[in-house]
């Protein structure tokens with residue numbers, strides 16, 4: 001089961017197009033990993049201008065705290081990754097004093113100048129992340145065994161994953177290079193880090209997902225797999241499809257769009273599975289009031305491999321994705337969760 005590998009990693013990025021379900025999936029994965037006994041730190045790159053956090057809202061908060069706090073089940077903590085915190089930590093290391101670093105960075109002019117420079121924002125995120133990954137308990141084990149990051153839009157993900165290599169060209173030696181190499185190992189070593197790409201079964205999100213996979217490969221970021229979110233069961237049987245097809249080709253009938261849309265989703269899924277050898281897991285669309293975290297991660301765990309099904313030559317609309325769908329529907333009927 002490809003998701004199991006995630007439990008062994010130190011650093012997992014959940015990425016993809018905005019609106020595809022990254023925050024929901026990141027939250028689901030974090031709860032799931034914590035329930036399997038990992039000490040999990042769920043983070044997101046904080047929005048310093050709006051402070052808006054859909055991820056925090058999944059845990060009944062307005063924003064995630066700046067320091068780690070327990071979020072949901074035992075073993076799950078959360079915080080917001082702030083570029084500014086990382087920048088202060090980083091400049092403090094270079095200058096050997098945090099007071100001076102804080103004073104310098106509290107000048108708006110200096111901050112504007114630095115943030116305008118390429119990658120200084122990512123550098124802050126990167127260094128904050130590295131500090132969290134380094135943190136140890138008194139017995140020498142990691143404070144946070146798994147750091148899971150709900151990433152912002154695609155471009156920012158590639159800026160972060162490509163950052164160490166870019167900066168190492170400028171600063172190949174010394175303490176900064178050392179920190180960059182250390183952070184790079186959490187991102188590029190498949191034993192330590194991996195990304196999961198969340199997408200939707202539609203044309204543009206699938207195209208963007210394939211581009212993102214290319215970008216991740218370019219920046220040498222290992223990828224655990226792709227999660228296709230919001231899959232809907234086919235409302236038609238094979239017999240109904242065969243009967244309806246000639247009808248919708250001749251006349252515009254009510255419901256034709258639904259028939260065609262489902263076929264389009266099937267084709268898009270096949271385009272994805274034939275373009276990548278990565279595991280592709282499916283997540284069902286669930287009514288919003290039923291979108292509870294643990295049913296989401298259980299559905300993830302049961303997610304059938306669409307790639308496997310495609311290799312067996314199954315028709316896209318017969319993909320064994322109904323298993324998690326059925327399981328989820330049962331739970332929704334029998335419990336209020």
Ligand SMILES: Nc1ncnc2c1ncn2[C@@H]1O[C@H](COP(=O)(O)OP(=O)(O)O)[C@@H](O)[C@H]1O
Pocket residue numbers: 017018019020021022023024025054229230283284285286287288291
């Ligand atoms: N499987 C799903 N079924 C139904 N609604 C979903 C599902 N996954 C996400 N959503 C909804 O879609 C919207 C966007 O999800 P979100 O996780 O915030 O996406 P992102 O972080 O990629 O922008 C939210 O309103 C969320 O509740």
Ligand SMILES: [Mg+2]
Pocket residue numbers: 022023024054055150
């Ligand atoms: Mg989000």
